[in-house]
Amino acid sequence: MSEAVTKTAEIGLIGLGTMGGNLALNIAENGFRIAVWNRTVEKTETFHAKAGDLAANLVPTKTLEEFVQAIAKPRAIILMVPAGEAVDAQIEALKPLLDADDLIIDAGNANYHETNRRDAAVTADSPRFMGIGVSGGEEGARFGPSIMAGGPKSAWEQVGHILEAISAKHEGTPCAAHLGEAGAGHLVKTVHNGIEYADMQMIAEVYGVMRDGLGLDASEISKVFGAWNEGILQSYLIEISHKVAGTADPDTGKPMLDIILDTAGQKGTGRWTAIEALMLGTPASAIEAAVAARNMSARLGERKAGQAAFGAAPGKVLGDAVSAKDLEAALVAGKIICYAQGFGLILEAARQYGWSMPLPEIARIWRQGCIIRSAMLNDMSEALGEDPERNLMLAPFFAEKLKETHGALRKVVALGALNGLAVPALSAALSYFDIMRTERSTANMLQGQRDFFGAHGFERTDKDGKGYHGPWAMNTV
Numbered sequence: 471m472s473e474a475v476t477k478t479a480e481i482g483l484i485g486l487g488t489m490g491g492n493l494a495l496n497i498a499e500n501g502f503r504i505a506v507w508n509r510t511v512e513k514t515e516t517f518h519a520k521a522g523d524l525a526a527n528l529v530p531t532k533t534l535e536e537f538v539q540a541i542a543k544p545r546a547i548i549l550m551v552p553a554g555e556a557v558d559a560q561i562e563a564l565k566p567l568l569d570a571d572d573l574i575i576d577a578g579n580a581n582y583h584e585t586n587r588r589d590a591a592v593t594a595d596s597p598r599f600m601g602i603g604v605s606g607g608e609e610g611a612r613f614g615p616s617i618m619a620g621g622p623k624s625a626w627e628q629v630g631h632i633l634e635a636i637s638a639k640h641e642g643t644p645c646a647a648h649l650g651e652a653g654a655g656h657l658v659k660t661v662h663n664g665i666e667y668a669d670m671q672m673i674a675e676v677y678g679v680m681r682d683g684l685g686l687d688a689s690e691i692s693k694v695f696g697a698w699n700e701g702i703l704q705s706y707l708i709e710i711s712h713k714v715a716g717t718a719d720p721d722t723g724k725p726m727l728d729i730i731l732d733t734a735g736q737k738g739t740g741r742w743t744a745i746e747a748l749m750l751g752t753p754a755s756a757i758e759a760a761v762a763a764r765n766m767s768a769r770l771g772e773r774k775a776g777q778a779a780f781g782a783a784p785g786k787v788l789g790d791a792v793s794a795k796d797l798e799a800a801l802v803a804g805k806i807i808c809y810a811q812g813f814g815l816i817l818e819a820a821r822q823y824g825w826s827m828p829l830p831e832i833a834r835i836w837r838q839g840c841i842i843r844s845a846m847l848n849d850m851s852e853a854l855g856e857d858p859e860r861n862l863m864l865a866p867f868f869a870e871k872l873k874e875t876h877g878a879l880r881k882v883v884a885l886g887a888l889n890g891l892a893v894p895a896l897s898a899a900l901s902y903f904d905i906m907r908t909e910r911s912t913a914n915m916l917q918g919q920r921d922f923f924g925a926h927g928f929e930r931t932d933k934d935g936k937g938y939h940g941p942w943a944m945n946t947v
């Protein structure tokens with residue numbers, strides 16, 4: 471190791487796990503010399519030994535001191551460790567070894583409030599801090615992720631060229647961008663993951679309709695997803711759903727889908743998105759429903775008891791009541807709505823925090839590299855470019871698509887409800903659509919109730935001003 475350390479690295483990375491190891495190889499492959507350090511030192515040795523030709527651009531180190539010394543000044547150090555305490559611990563361990571113009575970059579899935587806190591804690595004497603969201607999983611990290619950066623402009627000026635070089639490219643354009651101050655990048659990554667949850671959940675719901683309502687087997691379902699991936703729904707998530715449904719278990723020969731236990735894991739970013747939407751007061755009901763569906767999936771014991779108590783919904787009841795075309799159109803409508811909610815959330819955060827979030831740029835850097843990459847993001851980027859403040863579902867292209875598809879969404883949700891097939895995210899998307907296209911909603915009743923029990927006051931449709939009260943005076947009902 472010590473011989474390699476004598477050569478100065480352009481950047482450093484801590485945390486050679488799934489993401490960090492692949493990101494380091496990606497950086498090395500793009501011609502940047504990178505110093506690496508891992509808490510478990512033996513992993514660094516193995517990592518270096520297995521790096522093949524790329525080993526020449528890697529500088530493996532055994533101690534943090536050795537690691538820091540191996541990086542050219544002003545140093546840039548990427549942390550790719552679990553969010554939370556590990557990040558704070560690494561920052562504290564690095565601080566005494568770094569200069570004030572050095573830069574620490576948290577590239578994990580941090581809660582953006584923590585990124586804001588870490589950014590605010592930077593003083594004139596401590597290293598600068600930057601939070602970047604990286605999406606694309608293992609393969610993306612290795613061959614080109616989507617990178618959502620937040621932090622001081624000086625930080626982007628220092629490392630932007632490296633991040634752009636290692637990012638995915640959409641028709642030659644890097645899927646990496648500086649999106650704003652402090653936690654802006656991590657907020658966008660969080661919302662990316664919230665959309666990911668909703669997109670995945672809606673795909674799982676139409677899978678359920680095909681499996682339970684239509685009685686299709688996994689290979690038939692795989693073919694349907696494969697066909698959809700040639701059309702408007704073309705996306706990484708549909709592509710992998712096609713592959714997941716089409717894969718057999720090597721042990722039993724059965725479809726993998728029939729072997730996988732139906733309890734979904736989650737690491738927290740979907741939940742953070744839902745919490746954020748509630749805190750900012752912006753609707754993200756399809757995302758919230760997707761998080762709730764994961765929570766319900768985890769309660770297998772309760773679901774078993776529920777089935778014993780109430781019986782399962784009858785299977786294969788849909789016959790030709792719903793077609794693959796209907797399901798595809800329902801997914802299109804649901805997808806437009808969940809993205810409208812996600813971009814609406816980012817817009818609201820930008821308004822409340824005074825950040826200037828470039829919404830078209832966000833859609834642009836999601837077109838390749840990330841888990842939610844899809845053909846539709848190209849149209850979204852254009853629609854948001856026309857007017858970033860407008861609800862995405864009102865952009866002419868998407869309004870037209872919704873006019874064509876909301877009937878199918880309604881049909882799938884209605885058939886699901888009538889036949890006991892749970893479609894919570896599609897259903898939430900439909901309700902959002904119906905509320906957001908209704909000028910005269912039912913919240914007048916809520917205002918009447920609030921005023922009745924708490925004298926909260928309301929506005930009138932026929933007069934200006936606030937704070938009107940009804941003539942209820944505790945005795946009228």
Ligand SMILES: NC(=O)C1=CN([C@@H]2O[C@H](COP(=O)(O)OP(=O)(O)OC[C@H]3O[C@@H](n4cnc5c(N)ncnc54)[C@H](OP(=O)(O)O)[C@@H]3O)[C@@H](O)[C@H]2O)C=CC1
Pocket residue numbers: 484485486487488489490508509510513550551552553555556559560577578579580604605606607608737
């Ligand atoms: N996996 C994915 O698809 C994606 C993950 N992310 C995010 O990237 C980050 C890393 O995830 P991933 O690579 O999957 O995780 P892994 O579990 O594969 O790797 C974690 C790495 O962090 C190190 N580490 C763990 N705890 C500490 C600690 N307390 N102090 C110092 N180092 C520590 C581990 O070192 P050691 O070898 O010693 O255990 C290991 O190198 C997370 O924030 C995750 O949410 C982001 C996008 C996608």
Ligand SMILES: O=C(CO)[C@H](O)[C@H](O)COP(=O)(O)O
Pocket residue numbers: 579604605606607663666735736737738739740841
């Ligand atoms: O950030 C990611 C992709 O963009 C990670 O894969 C993330 O861990 C997925 O979230 P969860 O584990 O909650 O499903």
